[in-house]
Amino acid sequence: MSLAVAYSRAEEGIAAPQVTVEVHMSAGQSGIGIVGLPEAEVRESRDRVRAALINSVFEFPQWKLTVNLAPADLPKESGRFDLPIALGVLAASKQIPPESLADYEFIGELALSGELRAVRGVLPAVLRAREAGRVPIVPAANAAEAGLVAGGHALSAASLLDVTAHLRGVAALPTCPPRVEDLAEFDAADLADVRGQPLARRALEVAAAGGHNLLMVGPPGSGKTMLASRLPGILPPLTEAEAFEVAAIASIVGAGVDPKRFRQRPFRAPHHTASGVALAGGGGTPRPGEVSLAHHGVLFLDELTEWNRQVLEVLREPLESGRIVISRAARQSEFPARFQLIAAMNPCPCGYLGDSSGRCRCSPEVVGRYRGKVSGPLLDRIDIQIDVPRQPVTLLTRGGERGEASAGVRERVLGARRRQWQRSRCANAHLPAQAVPEVCAIGLEDQRLLERAIEKLSLSARAYIRILKLARTIADLAGADRIDTGHLTEAIGYRRFER
Ligand SMILES: Nc1ncnc2c1ncn2[C@@H]1O[C@H](COP(=O)(O)OP(=O)(O)O)[C@@H](O)[C@H]1O
Ligand SMILES: [Mg+2]
Ligand SMILES: [Zn+2]
Structure with missing residues (x-):
């Protein structure tokens, strides 16, 4: 009779709680029983582990094997535990030294051949393993991802045999490649392409400077989408801590993380047919939705009036708290969701209300009903609401002057953010309400x-407080210590839509 222990990590939000895999070998009818996995997953995991052991030319012990995954009440998808279970079996049957497992954490799904397959959510698991003072061992296909946060520390393996060779001291596993950062690689579209639109450009700069939400109202082709897609290029790069959170979320949905874009703020533009679950997140093992994929970045909702109102309700909680809680049966998962909301819409059903062509024939009632599709509470949380008129055709066709490039705008944005950081350690949009009277006096x-x-x-x-924060950002862009009348009137002027 003998016992072996291997460490692993489960997936729960972006936390990766430790899971202890205990393998108990005792006299009795030979076979393998697994406690702590959902019933349906037990059989699959058992079959994979058995086949992988035999195909790696290990002996499958003819004893009674009991595998226990603790704690019991964590959400557990079987695949990622194949590797620690297989190693536990090998250690309990003394085919590898049992004490060799203690300094590591293992994660990886086994193919029947014994090869290791990629799993989701490796990045948060690797981060936490490192904090716990253990060396994570991950599938080779996840090496780049693990290297982002634990390059030179985490190890990667292509197969079960590679792992056992390492544990027996025969052949060391390679470390995951460390991240190579190159901020110059930012590939965001440039504001220089936008001709004219001085007011919209200014609004975009103010939004970037304080992290404020923005609604653009204008006819088709006026450049709303063009402007929105240029926001990431003028935002400050992610801090390392922010970048870890962003990468952890991408890891959980199984979207790879491009090391070159490690510090670039996310830009998410879900289509208006997206479901509530796609926006908020959800599923059996809850996965983050668009609001979380846009964490620390931009969530762009184009054609805002085409969105289902119920679906948009999902935004309320994260817009207030920067988090979203997904409830499913008895379990709740929480994901970070601190995004900057950028929305765009037409001014009326035909799209040309107020256009110089005069072709709009929509009645005031029709326009009112159309605008009513955007709920008051949502509008309330959008600090900057602007008209984006069509630019004269000649401005676009005759070339004319190019606009100011993103690099220059970004310098001013960074300056304003620096002032905010020194004063209150956060962007003005995220100032807690109780700090507003003093900071935004x-x-x-x-x-x-x-x-x-x-x-x-x-x-x-709420709008009162939001206007004060916006005025503070405008003062920060001007390098002013106090908010003056000019800053305040500009901030009030951005509530165009609610007139
Ligand atoms: N101010 C502008 N400067 C340069 N090109 C523009 C401008 N406005 C519109 N365009 C051109 O028109 C195209 C359509 O703009 P788009 O951003 O899609 O409009 P909207 O989202 O408002 O319908 C853009 O891809 C761009 O080529
Ligand atoms: Mg558009
Ligand atoms: Zn119209």
């Missing part, structure tokens, strides 16, 4: 001005 005259505007536009108390 305004004079008595300006106080009256703002109160009158709130009344006139029938804005909410």
Whole structure:
């Protein structure tokens, strides 16, 4: 009778809680029983492990084997535990030294041949293994991903035999390649391509400078999508801690992480036919949705009025808290979801209300109903609402002057962000409400001005606070210590849609 222990990690949100795999070998009818996996997965895992052992020319012990995955109440998908289970069996039957497992954590699915297959969610598991002071061993196909956060530390293996050779001290496994960063590789589209549109360009810069949400209203072809896609190119790069979170989410959905884009902010543009689950996340083992894939980056909702209102309701929680909780049966999973919302829509059903062509024939009732599709609570949370008119054709066809390039705009954005960071350690859009009176203090005259505007536009108390934060960002862009009347009126002016 003997016992062996191997460590692994489960998937739960972006946390990767430790799982202890205990293999107990005792007298009794030969076979393998697995405790702690969902019933349906037990058989598959058992078959894979048995075949992999035999095909790797190990002996499958003719004893009673009991495998226990603890703790019991974690969500567990079987594949990733194949490797630690196989190693536990080998250690319990003394085919490898049992004590050799202690310093490592194992993750990987076994093919019947004994080759290791890639699994999802390797990155968070590797991060946590490292914190726990153990060396993670991952499938070779996941080596690049593991290397992003534990290059030169984590090990990768192509097969079960490679792992056992390493554990027996016969042939050392290679380390995962460390990340090579090259900030110059940012491939975002450039603002220089956008001609004219001075107001929209300014709004985009302000949005970037403080992390504010933005709604663009304008006819088809006016450049809304073009402008939105240029936002990532003027945002500051991710900090290392932010980049780890972003990469962990990408890892869980099985989307690879491009090392060159490690510091680039995500830009997600789901189609308006996307479901609530696609937006929020969900599934048997809950997976992050678009709001989490856009974490620390941009969530772009084009054709906002085409979206189902119920589906958009999903945005409310993350817009307030920067997190989303996915409930499924008895279990809740939480994912980070701190995104910057950029939305675009037409001004009316035909798209040409207010256009210089004068071709819009939509009645005020029709326009009202159309705009009503965007719920008040959502609009309330969009600090910058602007019109994006069509530019004169000659401006586009005759070439004309190119706009200011993204690099210059980004410099100003970085400067404004630096001031915010020194003052409150966060972007203005994420200032906690209780910090606003002090950080966004305004004079008595300006106080009256703002109160009158709130009344006139029938804005909410939430909008009041949001306008102050926006004014603070405008002052930061100007390098001003105090918010003045000019900053405040510009901020109020951005609530165009609610007039
Ligand atoms: N201000 C502009 N400067 C340069 N090109 C523009 C501008 N506005 C529109 N365009 C051109 O028109 C195309 C359509 O713009 P797009 O952003 O898709 O419009 P929208 O999203 O508002 O319907 C763009 O790909 C671009 O080639
Ligand atoms: Mg568009
Ligand atoms: Zn119209």
